[in-house]
Amino acid sequence: MKKSLKKILFTVLTVFAVFFVVACGNKEDTKINKEEVLQKxxxxxxxxxxADMLINLKMEPKKSGQPMELAMDVSITLEPIAMKMSMDIKDQNVKLNSFIKDDIMYxxxxxxxxxxxxxxPEDVSNQFKNMVNSEDETYEVLKNNLDKVNIKEEGGNYIISVTKDTDFLKEAIKKQNSKVNMAGQNLDLNVDNVTLEYVVDKETYDTKSSVVAFDTNIQGQDVRMTVDSAFSNVNNIKEITVPEEALNATATPAN
Structure with missing residues (x-):
């Protein structure tokens, strides 16, 4: 179970490593410069x-087996790196709270x-840094595939979607996943049939929400994974505060 949850969590990190900048597509309307939208x-x-993030991750088996759904409420700062996460495993009555701050996990x-x-662990810290520093590479991936990305304007937002000819995203996710891998563990994620939809503020170009879906294999089982995310409170989190009882906990050696 621990390995399964680790893979799920690092799958989420992988998706976001591609996601944060994938939200810069093109536009069918010739009045808008595709590359300009990407760049901005x-x-x-x-x-x-x-930022604050509400993430709903759903895994649906292709054949037999029970679907699994996780709901995550995340607050994160990048300078310095700190995170607060509450994760609910639906239908199992399990809620897991965790923090990362000052290079300590709680x-x-x-x-x-x-x-x-x-x-x-140093590899986990490096994974966050790799996500933060991936924007230029992902920008190039999208810029080189503008004909495969669709955008429409709706309610002051850009609705960006990629639903066909998505092999380029498959390769991008695979490449990003190699950067977000845990040291010494085989967590390579092979994906297929990737679809994306993002809502981006037309004025600020900030990403407001997204839905990313793809087929993959987890522990020998073919599943369809969907990650539905909403962003808020961007650049308004001053500090992540760890509870006193967590700060006073007994230290456990890392595995």
Whole structure:
């Protein structure tokens, strides 16, 4: 179960490594310069220092098996890197709270609500940094495939979608995943049939929400994974505060 959850979480990181700048597509309307929209979205991404995220991740087996759904409420700052996350495993009555701050991870036991803490592994810290520094590369991927990205204007937003000929996204996710991999563990994510839809503010070019879906294989089972995300409170989080009981927890050696 721990390995499965790790893979799910790092799948989310992989999706966001591509997502943050994928939200810069083209537009069917010839009045709007496709490359300009891409560039301005990439610039908006570079200015993101903090945000709140509501993430719903759903895994539906292609054949037999029960679907699995996770709901995550995340607050994150990038300078310095800190994160607060509450994760609900639906239909299992399991809620997991965790923090990352000052290179320390804090995790609350969902059974007795006690806390453990351990030093943040260097590879995990590097994964966050790789996500933050991926914008130029992803910008190039999209700029080189403008004919495959569609955008329409609606209610003061750009609705950006990629639903056909998405092999270029498959390769982009695969490449980003290699950067977000945990050291010493095989968490390579092979994806197919990728579809994307993003809502981007027309004035600020900030991403407001997204839906990313793809086929993949987890522990030998073919599944359709959908990640539905909403962003808010961009650049308004001053500090992530760790509860006193977590700060006072007994340190546990990292595995």
């Amino acid at each position: 979205s990439a610039e908006a991404y570079k200015n993101i220092k903090s 995790i609350q036991n969902p059974i007795d609500n006690s806390w453990i803490k351990q030093a943040l």
